[in-house]
Amino acid sequence: MTNALKDMLENRDWILADGATGTTLFNMGLSSGDAPEMWNVDEPKKIHALYKGAVDAGSDLFLTNTFGGNASRLKLHDAQNRVAELNRAAVEIARDVADTAGRPVIVAGSVGPTGEIMVPMGSLTFDDAVEMFHEQAEALKDGGADILWAETMSSSDEYKAAAKAFALAGMHWCGTMSFDTAGRTMMGVTSADMVDMVNKLENGPLAFGANCGVGASDLLRTVLGFVAQGTETPVIAKGNAGIPKYVDGHIHYDGTPDLMADYAILARDCGATIIGGCCGTTTEHLRSMRNALESQEKGPRPSLERITDALGGFSSASDGTDDDAPKPRVTRRSRRA
Amino acid sequence: MDEEDDIILSELPDDELTLQMHDDLYDGMKEEIDEGVNILLGRGWAPYRVLTEALVAGMTIVGKDFRDGILFVPEVLLAANAMKSGMSILKPLLAETGAPRVGKMVIGTVKGDIHDIGKNLVGMMMEGAGFEVQDLGINNSVEKYLEALETEEPDILGMSALLTTTMPYMKVVIDTLVEKGMRDDYIVLVGGAPLNEEFGKAIGADAYCRDAAVAVETAKEFMDRKHNQLAAG
Numbered sequence: 001m002t003n004a005l006k007d008m009l010e011n012r013d014w015i016l017a018d019g020a021t022g023t024t025l026f027n028m029g030l031s032s033g034d035a036p037e038m039w040n041v042d043e044p045k046k047i048h049a050l051y052k053g054a055v056d057a058g059s060d061l062f063l064t065n066t067f068g069g070n071a072s073r074l075k076l077h078d079a080q081n082r083v084a085e086l087n088r089a090a091v092e093i094a095r096d097v098a099d100t101a102g103r104p105v106i107v108a109g110s111v112g113p114t115g116e117i118m119v120p121m122g123s124l125t126f127d128d129a130v131e132m133f134h135e136q137a138e139a140l141k142d143g144g145a146d147i148l149w150a151e152t153m154s155s156s157d158e159y160k161a162a163a164k165a166f167a168l169a170g171m172h173w174c175g176t177m178s179f180d181t182a183g184r185t186m187m188g189v190t191s192a193d194m195v196d197m198v199n200k201l202e203n204g205p206l207a208f209g210a211n212c213g214v215g216a217s218d219l220l221r222t223v224l225g226f227v228a229q230g231t232e233t234p235v236i237a238k239g240n241a242g243i244p245k246y247v248d249g250h251i252h253y254d255g256t257p258d259l260m261a262d263y264a265i266l267a268r269d270c271g272a273t274i275i276g277g278c279c280g281t282t283t284e285h286l287r288s289m290r291n292a293l294e295s296q297e298k299g300p301r302p303s304l305e306r307i308t309d310a311l312g313g314f315s316s317a318s319d320g321t322d323d324d325a326p327k328p329r330v331t332r333r334s335r336r337a
Numbered sequence: 338m339d340e341e342d343d344i345i346l347s348e349l350p351d352d353e354l355t356l357q358m359h360d361d362l363y364d365g366m367k368e369e370i371d372e373g374v375n376i377l378l379g380r381g382w383a384p385y386r387v388l389t390e391a392l393v394a395g396m397t398i399v400g401k402d403f404r405d406g407i408l409f410v411p412e413v414l415l416a417a418n419a420m421k422s423g424m425s426i427l428k429p430l431l432a433e434t435g436a437p438r439v440g441k442m443v444i445g446t447v448k449g450d451i452h453d454i455g456k457n458l459v460g461m462m463m464e465g466a467g468f469e470v471q472d473l474g475i476n477n478s479v480e481k482y483l484e485a486l487e488t489e490e491p492d493i494l495g496m497s498a499l500l501t502t503t504m505p506y507m508k509v510v511i512d513t514l515v516e517k518g519m520r521d522d523y524i525v526l527v528g529g530a531p532l533n534e535e536f537g538k539a540i541g542a543d544a545y546c547r548d549a550a551v552a553v554e555t556a557k558e559f560m561d562r563k564h565n566q567l568a569a570g
Contacts, residue, residue, distance in 0.1 A: 026502050033449035033476050033503070053482075068451075076451050076475060115454060121414035154410075181409065181548075188409025266507070316406055326407045330400075331360035332344060 003172045004106050004146040005206055008060065009215035009234055014268050014293055017238060017276025018062035019286050020112075023253075025050060025065070035077045039067045040089040047090065049307055051097040053214040055105055057289030058281040060276065062098075062105070064147055066140065067112035070132045072124075084139040091143025098146075108149035108174065109140030111117040118157045126161055133165030141169050150175035151238075153210050156197050167203035174274070176211040176236050179222045183319025184249035190320040191225025208237025212278045215243045216255060216263040217311040218319075220270050220305060225321050227271040237272035240264060241280035242310060242312075253280030262310045264289035269299045270307075345415065346372050351380065353393045362395035363402075365415025370423040384427045385436035392423050393439070393467050396553075400462065404550035412459065413549070417465030424467065438469065440560045443485045444495035445473030445505040452499035455529060455549070459495060463556065470495075480515050487543040491555055492563065496542075498529040508540035515541070524559040526552060 008015055018048035025036050032210050036320045039047050047065050054062045069087045072078045076197040077087070077105050091109055098105040114132055117123035138149055146279060148171045159175055166173040177185050177194055184190050189197075191210070198208045210222045242255025255263075260277060275293070277285055318325040338425050346369065347355055354373060361369040370392075377387045399416045402408040408416075431438075442463055446456050460470045471489045473481060486494060498504040507527050514520040520541075527537050528546040537545030543559060546552035 021499070026500075031449065033451060035451070073451075115452075115456070117410075117414065117457075121411050121418070182406030184406075184409060186410050188411060253418065318406075320406075326402075326404065326405060328407055328412075329363065331363050333360065333364055333366070 004077055004104065005061070005108075005172065005174070008104060008106065009206065009273065012060075013273070013298065015060045015263075016058055016286065016290050016293060017274050018059045019057075019277035019281030019283065020105040020279050021050065021063065021210045022239070023063055023066065023280055024053065024282065035068055035074065035079065036065055037067075037074065037079070037086045037090065040065055040086050040093065044089070044093055047093050048097060048315035051094050052121060054286060055101050055282045056108060059276070059286060060105060061101050061108055061276075062094070063108045063110040063151070064094050064140065064145065064277055065110070066090045066136070068249070069139075069149070070111070070114055070136045070175070072114040072116055072132055073112070080118070083135050084142075087136055087139035088143040090116045091140055091145045095144040095223070096168070105148045107144070108147050109137070109145035110152045111136055111140070111148055111151055113154065113158055118155055126157060129158055130165050130168070133162045134168050137165050137169035137171060141171055143170035147171065147206065148173040151178075153177045154180075154189070156186045156193070159197065160201065163201050163203055163205070173205050173304065174194070174207045174209075174236060175205045176209045178212040179210050179218065179319070180213045182316040183221065183225075183321075188320075191222045192229055192321045195226055195229040195231050197230070203231065207274050208272070209238070209272065211236070211238035214260050214315040215240060215312060216259065217307050217313065218315050220263070220302075220307050220311070220317055221314060223267060223270040224295070224301070224304070225319060227301070230323070234273040235271055236274040236276075237267040237277045238276040239267075240278045241282070242256050243283050255280060257285045258283060259311065260279055261287040261288040261292035264309060265296055265299070266302055268293065269302050269303065286313070338410045340556075347376050350369050351382075351506045355394070359385075359395035359398055362392065362416050362419055363399055365412060365419050367419040367422045370419045371426060374423040375424050378430070383436070384430035384434055388424070388427050388431065388439075388467055391481050392420050392427075396420050396467075396524075398552040400466070401554050404548065404554070412515035414461060414488065415457075417461045420465040422557045426462070437564075439467035440493060440556060441469040441471070441491040442493040442495055442556065443471045443473060443482070443489050443491040444497070445477040445485075446475040446480065446499075447510065448476055448478045448502050449506060450500050451475045452497070453497065456495075456497035458549040459497070459528065459546075459552045464554050465562070466557065468553075468556065479510050482510050483513070483517075486519070491523065492528060492560060493524045495526045495528070495552070497527070498532065501531045504529060504532055504536065505540075507542065509540045524556070524563070526555060528552060
């Protein structure tokens with residue numbers, strides 16, 4: 001089956017994805033507390049501007065405004081019955097922007113986590129997660145998405161549930177996790193664990209990787225972790241524009257466009273193929289990233305020192321993939337087992 | 338595994354049994370914790386002693402390893418579930434014996450913010466450490482916090498925000514407490530991904546807590562200080 005992203009991956013050495021959705025919408029006047037997905041219907045011009053901003057800044061691929069578009073998240077706004085409507089509307093606007101871009105641009109239907117904790121720790125079952133993701137996947141497909149895109153996942157089971165739902169919808173997909181806790185996801189998944197999980201999926205992604213998390217340097221350490229496993233699947237790097245700082249009553253991300261240009265180059269040198277930003281990444285950052293990727297050749301794989309020199313230090317000494325990672329204590333039962 | 342190697346909880350002396358229960362909490366073994374709690378009660382331990390020496394002490398170890406990036410959320414939730422199970426046996430007994438309460442917390446995500454995983458984790462870990470927790474959910478206005486403080490009479494107010502656009506609302510809540518002369522009645526703890534210690538200080542919170550484990554440690558420290566002050570006063 002032919003697919004726009006498959007073609008692009010075959011013909012290009014790198015693909016520029018988009019930047020921040022939330023940050024941009026807040027700057028357009030979204031009040032915090034409201035579901036961004038409502039704007040797909042209530043403020044379609046602003047969503048159009050959000051997408052067009054990324055495309056005009058050089059993005060080859062952008063995600064739809066549907067991150068919280070599953071029934072579990074929409075329920076917080078009493079909109080759990082509007083999954084189909086809100087997702088389809090988001091993709092229809094995106095389709096219009098992509099199809100008038102004058103160059104190939106890919107519409108990726110964003111699917112974020114349910115926000116629930118899965119069994120046995122929590123109450124969400126695998127089948128219920130699949131059902132929720134499937135409902136959203138069908139709507140994104142109906143709207144005309146080229147691919148589906150799971151992001152900011154922290155649980156392997158939830159990532160697998162999304163994969164299964166996307167197979168049920170018959171869609172190609174990509175999927176990223178957020179490595180924000182000592183180099184692992186909140187649920188303790190390391191970069192190596194993710195590669196292993198992705199390799200075992202029946203309906204594997206076209207590309208996989210990391211998004212959000214802590215800073216740009218942590219994200220690249222994760223990318224090096226993926227590559228160290230010798231994966232054949234293309235890798236995605238979508239890092240935040242630095243770290244949020246509270247200055248004089250305002251918040252801003254400390255990553256400048258120049259820093260994000262360095263990040264984009266280093267991400268490609270690390271082995272990432274699809275490169276973009278996450279929180280705090282504006283169109284100005286994207287332009288700077290595009291320029292850097294176009295004007296510079298791919299270099300050798302950087303060392304961890306090179307990454308920290310360019311982008312700042314890591315948030316933790318180990319990311320759980322080396323022998324230096326601290327080990328759980330040996331309990332009497334685990335010793336005997 | 339050799340039959341003789343089986344750990345028979347009822348055959349362990351008190352000191353070994355409490356150590357074994359710390360291990361069992363670490364491994365998230367709910368039934369073994371229930372069994373251990375019942376054995377200690379059967380041996381005449383006061384419910385409060387079972388709570389502090391067997392359960393809370395065990396969860397402290399779990400909390401430290403979570404803080405240090407050795408254990409992660411799944412292990413911690415299993416441990417907290419085991420702790421809660423043991424706690425449910427103790428709760429009615431604690432009330433009967435008039436044991437001192439560990440502490441009570443009202444927690445909620447601030448107005449404008451719909452994120453709740455971090456806040457839920459803090460709630461579960463606090464319960465795991467023996468605190469009573471009243472969860473206000475997401476998107477809480479200053480009025481909702483005030484109402485809960487009045488009806489629940491907690492020791493601690495916990496506020497969470499995951500957005501850079503909503504974290505300043507924490508200051509609105511704290512400023513209102515100051516205005517009403519209620520600020521010193523509560524220990525105010527704040528947390529959430531975009532926050533830091535600097536921010537916590539700037540808005541007048543008692544402490545910023547980096548994660549759920551730190552929240553529990555900090556809450557316990559402040560409660561100890563409060564008890565000392567009461568004893569001294």
